[in-house]
Amino acid sequence: MALYSEKVMDHFRNPRNMGKIDDADGIGEVGNAKCGDIMRMYIKVDDEGVITDCKFNTFGCGSAIATSSMATELIIGKPIDEALKLSNQAVVEALDGLPVHKIHCSVLAEEAVRAAVKDYYDRRGIAYDPEQFQFTDEEEEHTHQTED
Amino acid sequence: MFVYADNAATTSVSKTALEAMLPYLTEEFGNPSSLYAFGQRAKEGLEQAREDIARCINADAREIYFTSGGSEADNQAIISAARLGARKGKKHIISTAFEHHAVLHTLKKLEKEGFEITLLDVHADGVVRLEDVEKAIREDTALVTVMFANNEIGTVQPITEIGALCREKKIPFHTDAVQAAGHMPIDVKAMNIDMLSMSGHKFHAPKGVGVLYCRRGIPLTNVIEGGAQERGRRGGTENVAGIVAMAAALKESCEHMEENTAKIIPMRDKLFAELSKIPHSKINGSLEHHVPGTVNMCFEGIEGESLLLMLDDRGVCASSGSACTSGSLDPSHVLLAIGLPHEVAHGSLRLSIGEYNTMEQIDHIIEVVPQVVDYLRNMSPVWDELQKGERPHLI
Structure with missing residues (x-):
């Protein structure tokens, strides 16, 4: 059995919306190079608050690239409110599953979307509940995972 | 191939x-x-x-x-x-x-x-x-x-x-x-x-x-x-x-040890020589004290698992010491033991060749590895920051 589903491999081999948006309305970056994955998400938002474009740059493994790619597809054309509801589980399901030890990649993808929205809110001076924008500290997670 | x-x-x-x-x-x-x-x-x-x-x-x-x-x-x-x-x-x-x-x-x-x-x-x-x-x-x-x-x-x-x-x-x-x-x-x-x-x-x-x-x-x-x-x-x-x-x-x-070694070493040395031309790459381990067939290198700004998957698509079976391939959260203990920073160790590639390999195969590796490294660097926010000087080069 292959490590990844056909869907994951397709998004890895042919990543959708890979690249930068020079005049992005929001840019979010999550992850840590030390831990081996960083995702950067760019969004364009129109006057109605709809995400009209989204692109990504990712440093990471096959599933990090595939989850980034899938996340961009899932939020393009969606109102911000809906994009914020994107869960890592939805990304996993859209990719026909991920190996257990790769689930954290989908969490990063979800967080990258939220980080981009937060940046958009900050730039526009839109008020938000900071509770909604808490991100995983990967390095912190590492130090808690002590080997037996 | x-x-x-x-x-x-x-x-x-x-x-x-x-x-x-x-x-x-x-x-x-x-x-x-x-x-x-x-x-x-x-x-x-x-x-x-x-x-x-x-x-x-x-x-x-x-x-x-x-x-x-x-x-x-x-x-x-x-x-x-x-x-x-x-x-x-x-x-x-x-x-x-x-x-x-x-x-x-x-x-x-x-x-x-x-x-x-x-x-x-x-x-x-x-x-x-x-x-x-x-x-x-x-x-x-x-x-x-x-x-x-x-x-x-x-x-x-x-x-x-x-x-x-x-x-x-x-x-x-x-x-x-x-x-x-x-x-x-x-x-x-x-x-x-x-x-x-x-x-x-x-x-x-x-x-x-x-x-x-x-x-x-x-x-x-x-x-x-x-x-x-x-x-x-x-x-x-x-x-x-x-x-x-x-x-x-x-x-x-x-x-057949002598003849095998004589066949393997020129292939290995060609890999080292050609892949070292990739900017911000590094050979891991002393070349003076080395087994004939093993080549281990790091390429800054990319991650090893995606490198291996892309090489696999191009017909090359290799391995890496990145965290994702080691199945743990940390990159290879070997690469950390020789003092590589985590960021660099994640971008490692091991090619180990034997007497059944041919120079044509080595040429294929030399052709595809730089392409794949380039492609992944182009996608990498880490490489972007390295290029802009926002992050210091480590190798």
């Missing part, structure tokens, strides 16, 4: 090894412990294999114990020396930071039982220093275990020197020679090696069979209890076909 460049992971079974083993899977299927002539013929095959293997490393046949592979041999060697030491009140073991997990995890287990473990630094070049071994030796040192050649970066350790030192100090010396056997000359007598581990599938024998060499006079502790096989030191009906194949493969590898 399909290029198998992961010979440090496993090798194909040679024609010679396959032909040697086939009769023992079919007509000569007897149990070597059986009394009747049919069983005794299997026993003869087994004992001939023992003699052939002993000759390849200048040991005596009765010093050869067959195991399920390198890991079991490592486990048994270390546990045996630990039990022997403990009986004399010696509970200190010296090893290195970049041993195989078969060694490191066994040492960790012993640590929980009250042993003290000193893991020596392997320095930036991946070579342990004799003076470091000397300084670490104590009155209560029960064992020194240092690998012959490292599995990830291919660096060869000063085994002869360490062996002489340990013999002088009367401390048992074990070496995990899984990456060296069949690829480099081994003489357990001249090198003063007390115990040595080998794994058949690293030199064109099948998987699931290995050797523990243990010098006469050093008592072994069983890891597998059972019958009287292997002079009572390793229970379980012998894998006769696998053992016969291993002997044939080792003999063949040792007989």
Whole structure:
């Protein structure tokens, strides 16, 4: 059995919306190079608050690239409110599953979307509940995972 | 083009090894412990294999114990020396930071039982220093275990020197020679090696069979209890076909070692020379002390697993020490042991070539690796920051 589903491999081999948006309305970056994955998400938002474009740059493994790619597809054309509801589980399901030890990649993808929205809110001076924008500290997670 | 460049992971079974083993899977299927002539013929095959293997490393046949592979041999060697030491009140073991997990995890287990473990630094070049071994030796040192050649970066350790030192100090010396056997000359007598581990599938024998060499006079502790096989030191009906194949493969590898090395080294050197042209890349491990076939390099700004998947799509089988490929959260302990920062270690690539590879295959690797590195760097926010000077280059 292959490590990844056909869907994951397709998004890895042919990543959708890979690249930068020079005049992005929001840019979010999550992850840590030390831990081996960083995702950067760019969004364009129109006057109605709809995400009209989204692109990504990712440093990471096959599933990090595939989850980034899938996340961009899932939020393009969606109102911000809906994009914020994107869960890592939805990304996993859209990719026909991920190996257990790769689930954290989908969490990063979800967080990258939220980080981009937060940046958009900050730039526009839109008020938000900071509770909604808490991100995983990967390095912190590492130090808690002590080997037996 | 399909290029198998992961010979440090496993090798194909040679024609010679396959032909040697086939009769023992079919007509000569007897149990070597059986009394009747049919069983005794299997026993003869087994004992001939023992003699052939002993000759390849200048040991005596009765010093050869067959195991399920390198890991079991490592486990048994270390546990045996630990039990022997403990009986004399010696509970200190010296090893290195970049041993195989078969060694490191066994040492960790012993640590929980009250042993003290000193893991020596392997320095930036991946070579342990004799003076470091000397300084670490104590009155209560029960064992020194240092690998012959490292599995990830291919660096060869000063085994002869360490062996002489340990013999002088009367401390048992074990070496995990899984990456060296069949690829480099081994003489357990001249090198003063007390115990040595080998794994058949690293030199064109099948998987699931290995050797523990243990010098006469050093008592072994069983890891597998059972019958009287292997002079009572390793229970379980012998894998006769696998053992016969291993002997044939080792003999063949040792007989052709010079010509194989002469074929492999130009291929390896071409890989080093051409792949080093990739900017912000680094060769890992001393080239002065190196097994013939292993190439380990890091490319800044990319991650190893995606590199391997893309190479796989282009027909190249390789490996990496990134966290994602090691199955843990941290990159390879070997790359960290030679002082690489995590960020750099994540972007590592190991190509291990053998005598079955061709220069055309090497040219294919040289063509695709720079393309894939470029593509992934173009996608990488880390590379973007490195290019803009927002993040300092580490290599």
